Structure formats: C-alpha cells, structure tokens
Amino acid sequence: MKKFLIVGLGNIGDQYANTRHNIGFQILDALAKDLEAKFETEKLGDISRFRHKGKTFTLLKPSTYMNLSGKAVKYWMSQEKIPLENVLIVTDDVNIDFGSIRIKTKGSAGGHNGLKDIQEKLNTQQYTRFRFGVGGNYPKGRQVDFVLGQWNKDEESQLIERIPMATNAILSFGTDGTNNTMNHFNGK
16 A cells, blocks of 8 residues: 655744645645544644545644754654655745646755755655745745735635645645646646
8 A cells, every 4th residue: 555645834823824835734734624634733743644545645734843844754754654755745835826836856945945954854855846836926025924924815715726726636646646646737
C-alpha cells in the first residue's frame, strides 16, 4: 500500500487564520472535511489520516511556524516511513496569479522561507511542491504585510471554486502520479 505525506504550510494561531500565507492549512482543512477526516494535535503539528482509492494519506499542518517547517516534515517522513517522492508540500506563492496552481518536482525555494527550511532539513531541492498563487498585488516592500493579510472579499468568493480544485489535485498526486497531476492541473 502506498503512503503519502501532504504538508500544508502556514502559521499557527488565530491571528494567521484566513491569511494568504496560510493557504496550505486552508486547503488541507478543506480536504480533511471533504473526506470526513479529523485533525489531531501530535508531535510538531496537527495530523489527519485517511484512505482514498487504496492509498493512505497523512495530512500535516506543522506547528513549528512557517519558517521552521522542515523539522516537522523530516520528522513525519521518518515517523510514517514515507519516501521523498511521496511527499507534497502545499504553499502560497506571490509570483503566481491568484488561484493558479503550479506543481513541480524540484526547484529553488523562490524566496519562500518555509520551502527554504524544508530544503535545508531534507538536504535536497528534489521534492514535489504545490504552489497556490496568491498574486503579487502589493506595493513594493510590503510583501510580508500582503501574505500575512486576510483575503479580500473578491478573493474569498473565488476561493470557493479554487480550493476544491486544489484538493482534487492533491488526491490526484496520490492516485494518478505526479506527472499526470502536473499535466492536468498546472496553470488552471
């Protein structure tokens, strides 16, 4: 039986809920709700497990804060004995148009501190990342305020259709493989 670790990046705490930087948490929450799976607080994060089409998915929302996500990823890969090729990191990206999806099997952190820490802890750039576009509509020098800011009304209404597409992409990663998932979902 194949096992997958799906990691949604975000920050814990009410002040970060519903912010652009927490889209990874938001997508995992929606997926768990759709499959009637519950999150439980465990070591280094909140964990939810479910089976889908013969595959076992472990969802992780690290409690280490965004910039130290690698510690939780490394721990749960080891704990669940999940190989690197079955790990998917779900995160925000200001360099992609709002709501667009880009899945890649390797690459740089692109200035994202959560991805940077994961690369350092895993000692590789060869892991699959799922970047959800949050857009880059912010004044120069205000990126932190933008990503830690709440969704605006227009974005919230569009998330209603974008988040289900994202959850479908995650399930596809486990059931249809990385290449098929990239071909079907990238740019949508």
